[in-house]
Amino acid sequence: MAESPITPREKDFAAWYQDVVLQGDMAEPAEIVKGCMVIKPNGYAVWEVLQRALDDRFKATGHQNIYLPLLIPQSFLKKEAEHVAGFAPELAVVTMAGGKVLEEPYVIRPTSETIVGHFFAKWIKSYRDLPVLINQWANVVRWELRTRMFLRTTEFLWQEGHTAHSSHEEAVQETLRMLDVYAEVAEDVMAMPVIKGAKTQAEKFAGALRSYSIEAMMQNGLALQAGTSHDLGQNFGKAFNVQFQTNEGKLDFVWQTSWGASTRLIGGLIMTHSDDKGLVLPPKVAPQKGVLVPIFRKDEERAQVMERATQLARDLGAHVDTRDGLTPGAKFFHWERRGVPVVFELGPRDVTSGNIVMKRRDTGTKEVVPQAEVAGKFAALLETIQKDLYTRAKQRLKDKTVLANSLDEVKSILNDVTAEKGGGKFVMVHLKDDPQNDAKIKEFKASVRNIPSVDEYDGAGKCILTGETVDRRVVIAKAY
RNA sequence: CGGGGCGUAGCGCAGCCUGGUAGCGCACCUGCCUUGGGCGCAGGGGGUCCGCGGUUCAAAUCCGCGCGCCCCGACCA
Numbered sequence: 001m002a003e004s005p006i007t008p009r010e011k012d013f014a015a016w017y018q019d020v021v022l023q024g025d026m027a028e029p030a031e032i033v034k035g036c037m038v039i040k041p042n043g044y045a046v047w048e049v050l051q052r053a054l055d056d057r058f059k060a061t062g063h064q065n066i067y068l069p070l071l072i073p074q075s076f077l078k079k080e081a082e083h084v085a086g087f088a089p090e091l092a093v094v095t096m097a098g099g100k101v102l103e104e105p106y107v108i109r110p111t112s113e114t115i116v117g118h119f120f121a122k123w124i125k126s127y128r129d130l131p132v133l134i135n136q137w138a139n140v141v142r143w144e145l146r147t148r149m150f151l152r153t154t155e156f157l158w159q160e161g162h163t164a165h166s167s168h169e170e171a172v173q174e175t176l177r178m179l180d181v182y183a184e185v186a187e188d189v190m191a192m193p194v195i196k197g198a199k200t201q202a203e204k205f206a207g208a209l210r211s212y213s214i215e216a217m218m219q220n221g222l223a224l225q226a227g228t229s230h231d232l233g234q235n236f237g238k239a240f241n242v243q244f245q246t247n248e249g250k251l252d253f254v255w256q257t258s259w260g261a262s263t264r265l266i267g268g269l270i271m272t273h274s275d276d277k278g279l280v281l282p283p284k285v286a287p288q289k290g291v292l293v294p295i296f297r298k299d300e301e302r303a304q305v306m307e308r309a310t311q312l313a314r315d316l317g318a319h320v321d322t323r324d325g326l327t328p329g330a331k332f333f334h335w336e337r338r339g340v341p342v343v344f345e346l347g348p349r350d351v352t353s354g355n356i357v358m359k360r361r362d363t364g365t366k367e368v369v370p371q372a373e374v375a376g377k378f379a380a381l382l383e384t385i386q387k388d389l390y391t392r393a394k395q396r397l398k399d400k401t402v403l404a405n406s407l408d409e410v411k412s413i414l415n416d417v418t419a420e421k422g423g424g425k426f427v428m429v430h431l432k433d434d435p436q437n438d439a440k441i442k443e444f445k446a447s448v449r450n451i452p453s454v455d456e457y458d459g460a461g462k463c464i465l466t467g468e469t470v471d472r473r474v475v476i477a478k479a480y
Numbered sequence: 481c482g483g484g485g486c487g488u489a490g491c492g493c494a495g496c497c498u499g500g501u502a503g504c505g506c507a508c509c510u511g512c513c514u515u516g517g518g519c520g521c522a523g524g525g526g527g528u529c530c531g532c533g534g535u536u537c538a539a540a541u542c543c544g545c546g547c548g549c550c551c552c553g554a555c556c557a
Contacts, residue, residue: 031549089556145481146553146556260557329516329518330519349516
């Protein structure tokens with residue numbers, strides 16, 4: 001038995017994560033381009049599933065896709081003061097093109113609010129033009145100091161929705177509706193429970209009035225922001241002069257929103273479900289839900305097994321691993337590392353008995369089922385796995401969430417937590433939304449993740465720092 | 481940018497201290513044999529030893545300079 005190529009979670013969670021990504025053939029570091037990664041077919045297929053899940057829901061809520069330029073005139077970024085301050089350190093700038101120094105440099109988009117502002121100003125004249133509901137699937141670049149595959153890379157893939165509305169009320173509705181879409185995809189498709197809530201003023205998007213997020217908990221107890229939605233108010237409308245005439249004939253600035261989710265979701269997926277044997281994919285995001293490994297010794301067995309295997313696999317929509325020169329054992333390990341939800345084994349014994357072996361990836365449980373019933377059992381098993389993965393993750397979230405009523409308490413809970421060692425918790429505390437308070441939390445490298453939309457605890461209480469009354473507890477955690 | 485580490489076959493490493501034929505494991509190729517959880521045997525291919533300069537009869541090895549990457553901290557979807 002060969003040694004496992006995957007570092008156990010207990011030993012070093014960060015190393016485990018890297019190993020799972022590599023052994024699952026999801027992605028690899030680009031090496032020639034600092035901080036970037038190559039998303040390999042196995043990883044990209046998962047991204048395509050997530051894209052589809054999100055895109056279908058965007059369309060269902062009335063949005064249309066567009067594409068905007070990668071390059072943004074540098075002056076655009078400067079038009080919104082908070083926005084430029086927030087993004088300036090992360091910008092990659094093109095200063096030369098066509099062999100000449102450019103009169104005005106272009107920045108490679110870190111996000112597209114500014115360029116959207118420009119075009120909204122051009123397109124929107126009347127309240128009859130509103131709302132504008134668009135989305136773009138794109139790559140963006142943010143010059144990060146520290147990168148981890150899928151979780152934070154210099155270049156990443158995402159979608160960014162941008163909308164314009166005639167009233168603040170409608171914009172807020174849109175912001176919250178899209179947050180719900182993210183939560184639904186996370187929970188129903190990815191089987192990843194999340195906490196919806198508002199970001200504090202200190203943590204909001206640079207240029208937003210208010211930001212919202214869904215926060216997921218990874219197996220090491222660290223938080224992962226898995227999607228954000230922003231109420232931009234009239235900030236970009238004013239910066240880019242996006243004005244429209246109301247039905248009363250007056251001029252007003254539009255109310256905008258933006259919302260995004262990225263390939264980071266894949267990192268969240270991995271750190272929510274995978275184990276020491278490798279990737280575990282919930283059936284709904286698994287590009288390949290079942291794989292059949294044929295087993296045989298002699299040539300006549302081979303013919304019999306392959307014939308039956310091909311038939312069954314067709315009925316099941318499963319892939320048959322026909323590779324020569326590999327033992328069944330090697331194939332089992334291969335598909336296990338790649339997270340395939342169900343692996344079937346079919347050998348001479350099964351051909352004779354009319355059975356087939358069905359093994360689920362998440363629990364490792366094997367079941368011998370009659371071939372005649374396998375299609376139905378397979379479909380049912382996929383549903384069970386999807387449900388069980390969610391339940392397990394939800395339970396973990398509950399188990400690792402604690403209440404605290406003083407700063408010292410929070411500190412002692414989170415002090416020694418790191419991505420490598422784990423031990424993270426979501427600590428629920430009463431805390432006033434004030435940047436000075438966020439700063440206190442940051443001193444021990446934790447942060448306020450969000451202020452939950454739904455209060456599942458004890459309602460109002462006194463802020464642990466200022467004593468002021470706040471209406472509910474916030475989530476404090478160490479985060480990616 | 482500060483602190484630490486590392487660059488030798490596709491990957492993981494040994495060799496360097498004490499200069500003298502460039503090696504091991506995995507992967508890869510060929511053949512035989514095997515196949516219910518990482519088969520075995522035999523044969524084989526593959527190298528600017530990160531780069532430049534210096535010392536020397538001779539440098540992967542010693543010296544100097546440079547480059548790149550990783551980890552830890554300050555920034556972040």
